[in-house]
């Protein structure tokens with residue numbers, strides 16, 4: 008192609024690629040395939056390499072083309088970059104309205120625009136003759152930092168404002184304000200990739216966006232999935248639209264991304280009526296929002312109202328309750344579970360988050376503490392979203408004073424002092440002392456619980472009393488208790504003792520499947536126990552079985568089979584079975600153990616995440632399947648419910664972004680109970 012042909016081809020490609028960028032990154036409506044896009048960009052790179060003078064800053068080849076900076080240069084903003092006053096409830100909103108309508112009665116007929124309060128970073132972008140010439144951070148509102156090279160890497164930021172079909176051109180000078188942030192789904196993907204590569208994950212989208220914008224090397228910024236939305240004009244050489252709604256449409260027409268959640272509202276009463284819907288839709292918005300912004304639509308009225316400090320009177324933010332807060336980690340405690348697993352938990356300086364005061368949260372396991380480098384006295388970020396149990400995201404390293412102490416996991420069980428052990432390939436550490444008091448209490452608690460032997464009236468307090476008094480050293484000892492034993496305990500009178508003895512006696516009649524559940528064998532919940540009771544006559548027969556025989560039962564994999572055989576192989580457990588038999592706790596099969604599979608959940612697809620309060624993952628799975636549901640590993644559009652426990656992670660974020668219904672353990676049980684009732 009000749010020189011002139013090349014030049015016009017370069018111009019055509021620049022315009023066309025910028026247009027497709029806009030279709031893809033601003034409108035989310037790509038018109039061509041990624042391949043076609045890449046081919047065009049490649050062609051443009053080749054042509055520009057031959058005609059250097061055509062490489063303008065508005066060219067799409069120049070998004071991440073700059074060399075790393077030494078430092079950021081300061082930028083004076085053309086007008087103060089104001090912030091917003093906060094309202095925390097509708098009463099605050101009404102007070103705001105009353106104040107401003109008193110100052111200017113025109114407020115009453117101004118109208119409003121509701122906008123999402125995007126939880127990102129403010130940026131100020133300067134366009135001269137339609138070309139992006141500068142991007143800056145907010146800084147102190149007067150002076151920010153020049154982050155142009157980083158801003159240019161964000162694909163939804165127009166590098167060049169197109170001429171409109173109407174012939175209208177961008178003003179000679181246009182300075183816009185907007186928010187840079189990361190979409191929730193992009194954040195999940197980013198962390199998943201980091202996790203897969205064994206790298207440290209990010210804490211939340213906002214901090215990640217902030218860190219990415221302040222990278223000196225634009226290549227690093229371009230690797231982060233940053234995005235951008237505009238909502239204000241700071242300065243313009245042309246006359247500006249008279250209303251906020253017209254202004255948003257004006258920005259949109261010139262190719263700027265504007266949130267499609269923005270809505271015009273006529274009256275203040277309607278604003279109040281809409282706030283609930285905004286609060287409810289919070290999780291359905293694909294990016295983090297920390298509130299909603301209410302702006303007077305008439306910008307002249309808004310201007311005339313002036314400011315209080317740095318807050319314009321003509322707009323206000325209705326803040327959502329914070330879901331992430333920081334607090335001091337005072338100490339780390341360790342719980343000993345039924346199977347001897349040691350679980351560390353955080354003890355906080357009490358803090359309010361999402362409407363409740365939080366004092367403790369699980370830390371999951373010791374690897375988690377090490378990976379996140381959580382130290383005692385650290386300031387930690389904790390999150391509580393919706394009904395999810397609070398969890399620790401990680402420490403705020405920047406606030407360390409030097410007084411923080413790295414955590415050393417206990418070498419011995421905090422309950423019995425026995426040295427802790429670790430199975431190869433497992434994250435968990437165990438106390439393997441079978442007479443460890445903490446384990447005994449958890450074991451007894453499980454044995455007497457509703458899903459197992461169902462000993463009515465035997466709560467945690469009584470279990471602890473009996474274990475501490477050493478009257479009960481294993482679950483079989485419960486059946487040795489006499490009324491006199493109980494009367495010696497604090498809080499027992501005749502009637503209470505009689506009732507409990509009756510309940511213990513009644514439990515002897517429980518079917519074999521319930522006794523098997525009560526033994527607390529790892530991986531053996533309601534469904535597996537019913538299967539075992541169907542296949543073996545009594546505990547003696549079961550204790551003689553092999554892993555091969557067990558794996559012939561449908562649904563029994565090698566792990567559960569091994570766990571069962573291991574459990575019965577332990578001499579202490581053999582002694583326990585013998586003891587149960589001698590005490591008459593010896594149900595045999597076919598005492599009505601098994602109910603046939605029920606179909607209440609009708610093939611509904613569930614995903615389980617986090618630690619549930621009473622059911623293990625395996626038990627929850629069995630419970631769902633027993634009721635006709637399906638359980639899969641990852642959240643997708645096909646998922647009907649996400650069952651949430653403590654420490655729910657990325658699956659929760661994914662479910663939120665896909666609008667998948669969420670249940671906690673109780674919610675799951677209630678759902679099944681409700682369906683059961685409806686089905687008679």
Ligand code: IVH
Nearest residue numbers: 089090091122123124125129186238300319
């Ligand atoms: S308007 C005078 N609109 O919230 C204009 N701000 O303190 C004042 N923000 O850091 C800002 N979404 O960056 C406005 N739709 C929105 C916004 C928004 C997020 C941020 C803004 C500022 C903070 C308010």
